[in-house]
Amino acid sequence: MSVFSLFSLFAHLVEHLADLLQPLFHASAAAAAIVLFTALVRLLVHPLSRAAARGQRARAALQPKIAELREKHAKDPQRLQKAVMELHAEEKVSPLSGCLPGLLQLPAFFLLYHLFSSSTIGGEANGLLSHRLLSAPLGGTWADALGAGGPFGPAGLVYLGLFVLVAAVAAFNYRRTKRMMANNPVTMGAGGGEQVPGLGAVNAVMPFLSFFTLVTVAVVPLAAALYVVTSTTWSAVERAALYQ
Template sequence: MSVFAVFARLVEHLADLLTPLFHASAAAAAIVLFTALVRLLVHPLSRAAARGQRARAALQPRIAELRQKHAKDPQRLQRAVLELHAEEKVSPLSGCLPSLLQMPAFFLLYHLFSTSTIGGRANGLLAHRLFAAPLGGRWADALADGGPFGPAGLVYLGLFVLVAAVAAFNYRRTKRMMATGPVAASTGDGAQVPGLGAVNKVMPFMSFFTLVTVAVVPLAAALYVVTSTTWSAVERAVLYP
Protein backbone atom coordinates (compact mmCIF):
# COMPACT_ATOMS: atom_id res chain seq x y z
CA MET A 1 0.00 0.00 0.00
CA SER A 2 1.42 3.40 -1.02
CA VAL A 3 2.00 6.21 1.44
CA PHE A 4 -0.72 8.20 -0.34
CA ALA A 5 -3.27 5.41 0.19
CA VAL A 6 -2.35 5.22 3.88
CA PHE A 7 -2.66 8.98 4.23
CA ALA A 8 -5.99 8.97 2.39
CA ARG A 9 -7.36 6.40 4.85
CA LEU A 10 -6.11 8.51 7.77
CA VAL A 11 -7.97 11.56 6.48
CA GLU A 12 -11.09 9.48 5.84
CA HIS A 13 -11.03 8.03 9.37
CA LEU A 14 -10.60 11.49 10.88
CA ALA A 15 -13.48 12.75 8.73
CA ASP A 16 -15.70 9.88 9.92
CA LEU A 17 -14.94 10.76 13.55
CA LEU A 18 -15.74 14.45 12.96
CA THR A 19 -18.88 13.95 10.86
CA PRO A 20 -21.32 14.24 13.84
CA LEU A 21 -19.92 17.72 14.52
CA PHE A 22 -19.11 19.07 11.05
CA HIS A 23 -21.38 17.01 8.77
CA ALA A 24 -20.52 17.62 5.08
CA SER A 25 -17.42 19.66 6.01
CA ALA A 26 -15.97 16.89 8.18
CA ALA A 27 -13.06 16.21 5.77
CA ALA A 28 -12.13 19.91 5.83
CA ALA A 29 -12.19 19.81 9.63
CA ALA A 30 -10.00 16.69 9.51
CA ILE A 31 -7.41 18.57 7.44
CA VAL A 32 -7.39 21.44 9.93
CA LEU A 33 -6.99 18.95 12.80
CA PHE A 34 -4.23 17.12 10.94
CA THR A 35 -2.41 20.41 10.36
CA ALA A 36 -2.68 21.30 14.05
CA LEU A 37 -1.25 17.89 14.99
CA VAL A 38 1.69 18.38 12.61
CA ARG A 39 2.40 21.82 14.06
CA LEU A 40 2.12 20.44 17.58
CA LEU A 41 4.72 17.79 16.78
CA VAL A 42 7.04 20.40 15.27
CA HIS A 43 6.53 22.88 18.12
CA PRO A 44 9.52 21.65 20.20
CA LEU A 45 11.76 22.43 17.22
CA SER A 46 10.17 25.86 16.91
CA ARG A 47 10.98 26.51 20.55
CA ALA A 48 14.55 25.35 19.95
CA ALA A 49 14.77 27.66 16.93
CA ALA A 50 13.60 30.58 19.08
CA ARG A 51 16.27 29.79 21.67
CA GLY A 52 18.82 29.56 18.86
CA GLN A 53 17.84 32.96 17.52
CA ARG A 54 18.20 34.53 20.94
CA ALA A 55 21.58 32.82 21.35
CA ARG A 56 22.77 34.08 17.96
CA ALA A 57 21.69 37.60 18.87
CA ALA A 58 23.65 37.33 22.13
CA LEU A 59 26.78 36.36 20.17
CA GLN A 60 26.73 39.44 17.94
CA PRO A 61 28.95 41.60 20.23
CA ARG A 62 31.58 38.84 20.36
CA ILE A 63 31.41 38.36 16.60
CA ALA A 64 31.92 42.11 16.18
CA GLU A 65 35.06 41.82 18.31
CA LEU A 66 36.32 38.97 16.14
CA ARG A 67 35.77 41.07 13.03
CA GLN A 68 37.91 43.82 14.46
CA LYS A 69 40.58 41.37 15.60
CA HIS A 70 40.82 39.50 12.29
CA ALA A 71 39.85 42.30 9.91
CA LYS A 72 42.88 41.60 7.70
CA ASP A 73 42.53 37.81 7.70
CA PRO A 74 39.09 36.75 6.33
CA GLN A 75 39.84 33.02 6.55
CA ARG A 76 40.90 33.26 10.17
CA LEU A 77 37.78 35.31 10.90
CA GLN A 78 35.56 32.66 9.33
CA ARG A 79 37.20 29.89 11.37
CA ALA A 80 36.90 31.94 14.56
CA VAL A 81 33.19 32.61 13.98
CA LEU A 82 32.53 28.89 13.31
CA GLU A 83 34.50 27.95 16.42
CA LEU A 84 32.48 30.43 18.48
CA HIS A 85 29.20 28.93 17.25
CA ALA A 86 30.47 25.43 18.00
CA GLU A 87 31.70 26.47 21.45
CA GLU A 88 28.34 27.97 22.34
CA LYS A 89 26.46 25.10 20.63
CA VAL A 90 24.56 27.50 18.39
CA SER A 91 23.53 26.30 14.92
CA PRO A 92 22.93 28.97 12.26
CA LEU A 93 20.50 26.60 10.49
CA SER A 94 18.28 25.62 13.42
CA GLY A 95 15.53 28.03 12.36
CA CYS A 96 15.04 26.19 9.05
CA LEU A 97 14.09 22.80 10.51
CA PRO A 98 10.45 23.52 11.51
CA SER A 99 9.60 24.73 7.99
CA LEU A 100 11.43 21.89 6.25
CA LEU A 101 9.71 19.20 8.33
CA GLN A 102 6.27 20.56 7.43
CA MET A 103 6.81 20.37 3.68
CA PRO A 104 6.10 16.60 3.32
CA ALA A 105 2.66 17.01 4.93
CA PHE A 106 1.78 19.85 2.55
CA PHE A 107 2.88 17.89 -0.52
CA LEU A 108 0.94 14.83 0.66
CA LEU A 109 -2.24 16.90 0.82
CA TYR A 110 -1.48 18.58 -2.49
CA HIS A 111 -1.04 15.22 -4.23
CA LEU A 112 -3.97 13.60 -2.47
CA PHE A 113 -6.42 16.25 -3.67
CA SER A 114 -4.87 16.65 -7.13
CA THR A 115 -5.29 13.07 -8.37
CA SER A 116 -8.46 11.18 -9.29
CA THR A 117 -7.24 7.73 -8.19
CA ILE A 118 -5.39 6.50 -5.09
CA GLY A 119 -4.06 2.95 -5.00
CA GLY A 120 -5.99 2.03 -8.13
CA ARG A 121 -9.31 3.18 -6.67
CA ALA A 122 -11.33 6.33 -7.29
CA ASN A 123 -10.32 9.08 -4.89
CA GLY A 124 -13.43 9.49 -2.75
CA LEU A 125 -11.94 12.45 -0.91
CA LEU A 126 -12.53 14.64 -3.95
CA ALA A 127 -16.26 14.45 -3.25
CA HIS A 128 -15.83 16.21 0.10
CA ARG A 129 -16.42 19.92 0.46
CA LEU A 130 -15.93 22.91 2.70
CA PHE A 131 -19.47 24.27 2.63
CA ALA A 132 -20.07 24.73 -1.13
CA ALA A 133 -16.45 24.47 -2.30
CA PRO A 134 -14.96 21.06 -3.24
CA LEU A 135 -11.71 20.26 -1.46
CA GLY A 136 -10.08 19.26 -4.73
CA GLY A 137 -11.10 22.48 -6.48
CA ARG A 138 -9.20 25.72 -6.92
CA TRP A 139 -10.16 29.39 -6.84
CA ALA A 140 -10.28 29.43 -10.65
CA ASP A 141 -12.94 26.72 -10.51
CA ALA A 142 -14.96 28.77 -8.02
CA LEU A 143 -14.72 31.84 -10.28
CA ALA A 144 -15.95 29.80 -13.24
CA ASP A 145 -18.82 28.39 -11.18
CA GLY A 146 -20.71 31.36 -9.79
CA GLY A 147 -17.99 34.04 -9.74
CA PRO A 148 -16.20 35.57 -6.73
CA PHE A 149 -19.46 35.96 -4.78
CA GLY A 150 -20.96 32.60 -5.69
CA PRO A 151 -21.33 29.85 -3.05
CA ALA A 152 -17.80 28.47 -3.62
CA GLY A 153 -16.35 31.93 -4.22
CA LEU A 154 -17.52 33.09 -0.79
CA VAL A 155 -15.58 30.21 0.84
CA TYR A 156 -12.40 31.48 -0.80
CA LEU A 157 -13.27 35.06 0.09
CA GLY A 158 -13.42 34.04 3.75
CA LEU A 159 -10.02 32.33 3.47
CA PHE A 160 -8.52 35.38 1.75
CA VAL A 161 -9.80 37.66 4.52
CA LEU A 162 -8.29 35.39 7.19
CA VAL A 163 -4.94 35.15 5.35
CA ALA A 164 -4.85 38.92 4.82
CA ALA A 165 -5.51 39.53 8.52
CA VAL A 166 -2.72 37.14 9.54
CA ALA A 167 -0.38 38.67 6.94
CA ALA A 168 -1.10 42.18 8.23
CA PHE A 169 -0.35 41.01 11.78
CA ASN A 170 2.93 39.44 10.62
CA TYR A 171 3.79 42.56 8.62
CA ARG A 172 3.47 44.81 11.66
CA ARG A 173 5.49 42.42 13.83
CA THR A 174 8.25 42.03 11.24
CA LYS A 175 8.53 45.79 10.73
CA ARG A 176 8.73 46.33 14.48
CA MET A 177 11.33 43.60 14.97
CA MET A 178 13.47 44.89 12.10
CA ALA A 179 13.27 48.43 13.48
CA THR A 180 14.44 47.38 16.94
CA GLY A 181 16.94 44.75 15.76
CA PRO A 182 17.71 44.90 12.03
CA VAL A 183 18.67 41.63 10.37
CA ALA A 184 22.43 41.36 10.22
CA ALA A 185 24.17 38.79 8.09
CA SER A 186 27.67 38.73 6.74
CA THR A 187 30.12 36.68 4.79
CA GLY A 188 33.14 35.17 6.43
CA ASP A 189 35.20 38.36 6.00
CA GLY A 190 32.62 40.47 7.80
CA ALA A 191 31.14 42.06 4.68
CA GLN A 192 27.39 42.26 4.30
CA VAL A 193 25.83 39.52 2.21
CA PRO A 194 25.14 40.91 -1.30
CA GLY A 195 21.49 41.73 -1.82
CA LEU A 196 20.63 41.60 1.89
CA GLY A 197 19.32 45.15 1.83
CA ALA A 198 16.78 44.25 -0.87
CA VAL A 199 15.77 41.12 1.05
CA ASN A 200 15.19 43.18 4.19
CA LYS A 201 12.87 45.50 2.26
CA VAL A 202 10.83 42.62 0.88
CA MET A 203 10.75 40.51 4.06
CA PRO A 204 7.81 42.30 5.77
CA PHE A 205 5.63 41.57 2.73
CA MET A 206 6.43 37.84 2.52
CA SER A 207 3.32 36.82 4.47
CA PHE A 208 1.08 38.33 1.79
CA PHE A 209 2.45 35.84 -0.76
CA THR A 210 0.36 33.23 1.06
CA LEU A 211 -2.65 34.74 -0.72
CA VAL A 212 -1.22 33.55 -4.03
CA THR A 213 -0.65 30.05 -2.67
CA VAL A 214 -4.22 29.80 -1.39
CA ALA A 215 -5.51 30.93 -4.78
CA VAL A 216 -3.65 28.37 -6.90
CA VAL A 217 -3.46 25.13 -4.88
CA PRO A 218 -6.36 22.71 -4.22
CA LEU A 219 -8.64 23.89 -1.42
CA ALA A 220 -7.47 21.06 0.87
CA ALA A 221 -3.85 22.21 0.55
CA ALA A 222 -5.01 25.81 0.98
CA LEU A 223 -6.63 24.84 4.30
CA TYR A 224 -3.30 23.39 5.41
CA VAL A 225 -1.51 26.62 4.46
CA VAL A 226 -4.08 28.87 6.16
CA THR A 227 -4.10 26.78 9.36
CA SER A 228 -0.30 26.51 9.47
CA THR A 229 0.19 30.24 8.77
CA THR A 230 -2.25 31.19 11.51
CA TRP A 231 -0.52 28.80 13.92
CA SER A 232 2.85 30.33 13.02
CA ALA A 233 1.61 33.85 13.70
CA VAL A 234 0.36 32.89 17.17
CA GLU A 235 3.44 30.79 17.89
CA ARG A 236 5.87 33.56 16.92
CA ALA A 237 3.94 36.08 19.02
CA VAL A 238 4.47 33.78 22.02
CA LEU A 239 8.07 32.72 21.32
CA TYR A 240 9.32 36.11 20.09
CA PRO A 241 7.54 38.65 22.34
Protein backbone atom coordinates in the same frame (compact mmCIF):
# COMPACT_ATOMS: atom_id res chain seq x y z
CA MET B 1 6.24 0.96 2.20
CA SER B 2 5.75 2.23 -1.36
CA VAL B 3 4.73 5.78 -2.20
CA PHE B 4 1.33 4.62 -3.43
CA SER B 5 0.60 2.66 -0.23
CA LEU B 6 1.64 5.72 1.79
CA PHE B 7 -0.85 7.86 -0.12
CA SER B 8 -3.57 5.24 0.41
CA LEU B 9 -2.83 5.07 4.12
CA PHE B 10 -2.97 8.84 4.41
CA ALA B 11 -6.24 8.95 2.45
CA HIS B 12 -7.77 6.44 4.87
CA LEU B 13 -6.54 8.53 7.80
CA VAL B 14 -8.24 11.65 6.45
CA GLU B 15 -11.43 9.69 5.76
CA HIS B 16 -11.40 8.24 9.28
CA LEU B 17 -10.93 11.66 10.86
CA ALA B 18 -13.74 13.00 8.67
CA ASP B 19 -16.05 10.20 9.84
CA LEU B 20 -15.28 11.05 13.47
CA LEU B 21 -15.97 14.75 12.91
CA GLN B 22 -19.04 14.29 10.70
CA PRO B 23 -21.60 14.65 13.54
CA LEU B 24 -20.19 18.11 14.31
CA PHE B 25 -19.23 19.44 10.88
CA HIS B 26 -21.52 17.45 8.54
CA ALA B 27 -20.57 18.03 4.87
CA SER B 28 -17.44 19.99 5.88
CA ALA B 29 -16.10 17.17 8.07
CA ALA B 30 -13.18 16.42 5.73
CA ALA B 31 -12.16 20.09 5.79
CA ALA B 32 -12.27 20.00 9.60
CA ALA B 33 -10.18 16.80 9.50
CA ILE B 34 -7.50 18.60 7.46
CA VAL B 35 -7.43 21.46 9.97
CA LEU B 36 -7.13 18.94 12.83
CA PHE B 37 -4.41 17.04 11.01
CA THR B 38 -2.48 20.28 10.46
CA ALA B 39 -2.78 21.16 14.15
CA LEU B 40 -1.43 17.71 15.08
CA VAL B 41 1.54 18.15 12.71
CA ARG B 42 2.31 21.56 14.19
CA LEU B 43 2.00 20.14 17.71
CA LEU B 44 4.58 17.46 16.86
CA VAL B 45 6.93 20.09 15.40
CA HIS B 46 6.44 22.48 18.32
CA PRO B 47 9.47 21.21 20.33
CA LEU B 48 11.68 22.15 17.36
CA SER B 49 10.04 25.57 17.22
CA ARG B 50 10.86 26.07 20.90
CA ALA B 51 14.45 25.00 20.23
CA ALA B 52 14.63 27.49 17.33
CA ALA B 53 13.43 30.25 19.67
CA ARG B 54 16.13 29.33 22.18
CA GLY B 55 18.64 29.38 19.33
CA GLN B 56 17.62 32.89 18.34
CA ARG B 57 18.04 34.11 21.91
CA ALA B 58 21.47 32.46 22.00
CA ARG B 59 22.44 34.16 18.74
CA ALA B 60 21.32 37.49 20.16
CA ALA B 61 23.58 36.90 23.18
CA LEU B 62 26.54 36.49 20.80
CA GLN B 63 26.11 39.92 19.26
CA PRO B 64 28.75 41.69 21.39
CA LYS B 65 31.36 39.11 20.32
CA ILE B 66 30.25 39.35 16.69
CA ALA B 67 30.54 43.14 16.86
CA GLU B 68 34.13 42.72 18.05
CA LEU B 69 34.86 40.34 15.17
CA ARG B 70 33.29 42.74 12.70
CA GLU B 71 35.54 45.54 13.94
CA LYS B 72 38.60 43.27 13.94
CA HIS B 73 38.05 41.97 10.39
CA ALA B 74 36.40 45.05 8.88
CA LYS B 75 38.67 44.92 5.82
CA ASP B 76 38.42 41.16 5.25
CA PRO B 77 34.78 40.05 4.71
CA GLN B 78 35.73 36.43 4.04
CA ARG B 79 37.73 36.19 7.25
CA LEU B 80 34.84 37.80 9.11
CA GLN B 81 32.36 35.23 7.80
CA LYS B 82 34.70 32.39 8.75
CA ALA B 83 35.27 33.82 12.23
CA VAL B 84 31.53 34.27 12.83
CA MET B 85 30.78 30.72 11.74
CA GLU B 86 33.59 29.43 13.97
CA LEU B 87 32.05 31.37 16.87
CA HIS B 88 28.67 29.77 16.23
CA ALA B 89 30.29 26.32 16.17
CA GLU B 90 32.24 27.02 19.36
CA GLU B 91 29.10 28.16 21.18
CA LYS B 92 27.06 25.30 19.61
CA VAL B 93 24.58 27.75 18.09
CA SER B 94 23.21 26.98 14.63
CA PRO B 95 22.39 30.09 12.57
CA LEU B 96 19.94 28.03 10.47
CA SER B 97 18.10 26.11 13.21
CA GLY B 98 14.95 28.13 12.61
CA CYS B 99 14.51 26.47 9.19
CA LEU B 100 13.87 22.96 10.56
CA PRO B 101 10.22 23.39 11.67
CA GLY B 102 9.24 24.65 8.22
CA LEU B 103 11.18 21.97 6.34
CA LEU B 104 9.65 19.14 8.35
CA GLN B 105 6.14 20.28 7.40
CA LEU B 106 6.75 19.97 3.66
CA PRO B 107 5.99 16.21 3.48
CA ALA B 108 2.53 16.74 5.03
CA PHE B 109 1.76 19.54 2.56
CA PHE B 110 2.95 17.36 -0.33
CA LEU B 111 0.69 14.50 0.78
CA LEU B 112 -2.37 16.74 0.91
CA TYR B 113 -1.53 18.34 -2.43
CA HIS B 114 -1.17 14.94 -4.09
CA LEU B 115 -4.31 13.47 -2.53
CA PHE B 116 -6.54 16.28 -3.71
CA SER B 117 -4.90 16.59 -7.13
CA SER B 118 -5.30 12.94 -8.15
CA SER B 119 -8.46 11.34 -9.49
CA THR B 120 -7.36 7.90 -8.25
CA ILE B 121 -5.56 6.64 -5.16
CA GLY B 122 -4.09 3.15 -5.23
CA GLY B 123 -5.95 2.35 -8.44
CA GLU B 124 -9.34 3.30 -6.98
CA ALA B 125 -11.47 6.41 -7.47
CA ASN B 126 -10.46 9.17 -5.07
CA GLY B 127 -13.50 9.63 -2.84
CA LEU B 128 -11.89 12.57 -1.08
CA LEU B 129 -12.60 14.77 -4.10
CA SER B 130 -16.32 14.64 -3.31
CA HIS B 131 -15.82 16.44 0.01
CA ARG B 132 -16.38 20.17 0.38
CA LEU B 133 -15.83 23.15 2.62
CA LEU B 134 -19.30 24.67 2.57
CA SER B 135 -19.87 25.12 -1.19
CA ALA B 136 -16.24 24.76 -2.34
CA PRO B 137 -14.86 21.30 -3.34
CA LEU B 138 -11.65 20.40 -1.52
CA GLY B 139 -10.06 19.30 -4.79
CA GLY B 140 -10.86 22.58 -6.57
CA THR B 141 -8.89 25.79 -6.86
CA TRP B 142 -9.77 29.48 -6.82
CA ALA B 143 -9.86 29.43 -10.63
CA ASP B 144 -12.53 26.73 -10.45
CA ALA B 145 -14.52 28.83 -7.97
CA LEU B 146 -14.28 31.86 -10.27
CA GLY B 147 -15.51 29.79 -13.20
CA ALA B 148 -18.39 28.32 -11.20
CA GLY B 149 -19.90 31.53 -9.86
CA GLY B 150 -17.38 34.35 -9.81
CA PRO B 151 -15.57 35.86 -6.81
CA PHE B 152 -18.83 36.34 -4.90
CA GLY B 153 -20.41 33.02 -5.79
CA PRO B 154 -20.90 30.32 -3.12
CA ALA B 155 -17.42 28.82 -3.65
CA GLY B 156 -15.83 32.21 -4.28
CA LEU B 157 -17.00 33.45 -0.89
CA VAL B 158 -15.19 30.53 0.79
CA TYR B 159 -11.95 31.68 -0.84
CA LEU B 160 -12.72 35.29 0.02
CA GLY B 161 -12.90 34.30 3.70
CA LEU B 162 -9.56 32.46 3.43
CA PHE B 163 -7.94 35.44 1.69
CA VAL B 164 -9.14 37.80 4.44
CA LEU B 165 -7.73 35.50 7.13
CA VAL B 166 -4.39 35.08 5.33
CA ALA B 167 -4.10 38.83 4.71
CA ALA B 168 -4.76 39.55 8.41
CA VAL B 169 -2.11 37.03 9.49
CA ALA B 170 0.34 38.36 6.88
CA ALA B 171 -0.17 41.95 8.08
CA PHE B 172 0.43 40.82 11.68
CA ASN B 173 3.63 39.01 10.64
CA TYR B 174 4.78 41.98 8.56
CA ARG B 175 4.48 44.42 11.46
CA ARG B 176 6.10 41.99 13.87
CA THR B 177 9.03 41.21 11.55
CA LYS B 178 9.67 44.90 10.82
CA ARG B 179 9.64 45.61 14.56
CA MET B 180 12.12 42.78 15.24
CA MET B 181 14.44 43.98 12.50
CA ALA B 182 14.30 47.54 13.85
CA ASN B 183 15.00 46.41 17.41
CA ASN B 184 17.73 43.93 16.45
CA PRO B 185 19.39 45.21 13.28
CA VAL B 186 22.63 43.29 13.83
CA THR B 187 20.86 40.05 14.73
CA MET B 188 18.68 40.25 11.64
CA GLY B 189 21.67 40.71 9.41
CA ALA B 190 21.51 44.46 8.79
CA GLY B 191 23.66 47.32 9.92
CA GLY B 192 27.14 46.53 8.73
CA GLY B 193 27.48 42.96 7.58
CA GLU B 194 25.97 39.50 7.37
CA GLN B 195 26.41 36.75 9.89
CA VAL B 196 25.75 34.03 7.34
CA PRO B 197 26.40 34.34 3.59
CA GLY B 198 23.16 35.06 1.76
CA LEU B 199 21.13 36.12 4.79
CA GLY B 200 21.15 39.76 3.72
CA ALA B 201 19.01 39.02 0.66
CA VAL B 202 16.67 36.85 2.72
CA ASN B 203 16.24 39.56 5.34
CA ALA B 204 15.39 42.11 2.65
CA VAL B 205 12.27 40.17 1.60
CA MET B 206 11.50 38.55 4.96
CA PRO B 207 8.76 41.02 6.02
CA PHE B 208 6.84 40.30 2.80
CA LEU B 209 7.04 36.48 2.79
CA SER B 210 3.71 35.99 4.57
CA PHE B 211 1.89 37.78 1.74
CA PHE B 212 3.09 35.13 -0.71
CA THR B 213 0.73 32.75 1.10
CA LEU B 214 -2.12 34.50 -0.72
CA VAL B 215 -0.73 33.21 -4.03
CA THR B 216 -0.35 29.69 -2.64
CA VAL B 217 -3.94 29.62 -1.39
CA ALA B 218 -5.15 30.78 -4.81
CA VAL B 219 -3.36 28.15 -6.93
CA VAL B 220 -3.28 24.91 -4.89
CA PRO B 221 -6.25 22.61 -4.23
CA LEU B 222 -8.48 23.89 -1.42
CA ALA B 223 -7.43 21.02 0.86
CA ALA B 224 -3.77 22.05 0.59
CA ALA B 225 -4.80 25.69 0.99
CA LEU B 226 -6.50 24.80 4.28
CA TYR B 227 -3.25 23.23 5.46
CA VAL B 228 -1.32 26.38 4.52
CA VAL B 229 -3.82 28.74 6.15
CA THR B 230 -3.99 26.70 9.37
CA SER B 231 -0.21 26.29 9.58
CA THR B 232 0.44 29.98 8.85
CA THR B 233 -2.03 31.07 11.52
CA TRP B 234 -0.48 28.63 14.01
CA SER B 235 2.99 29.98 13.20
CA ALA B 236 1.92 33.57 13.81
CA VAL B 237 0.49 32.73 17.24
CA GLU B 238 3.39 30.44 18.12
CA ARG B 239 6.09 32.95 17.18
CA ALA B 240 4.32 35.75 19.03
CA ALA B 241 4.41 33.56 22.15
CA LEU B 242 7.95 32.21 21.78
CA TYR B 243 9.76 35.31 20.47
CA GLN B 244 8.53 37.89 22.97
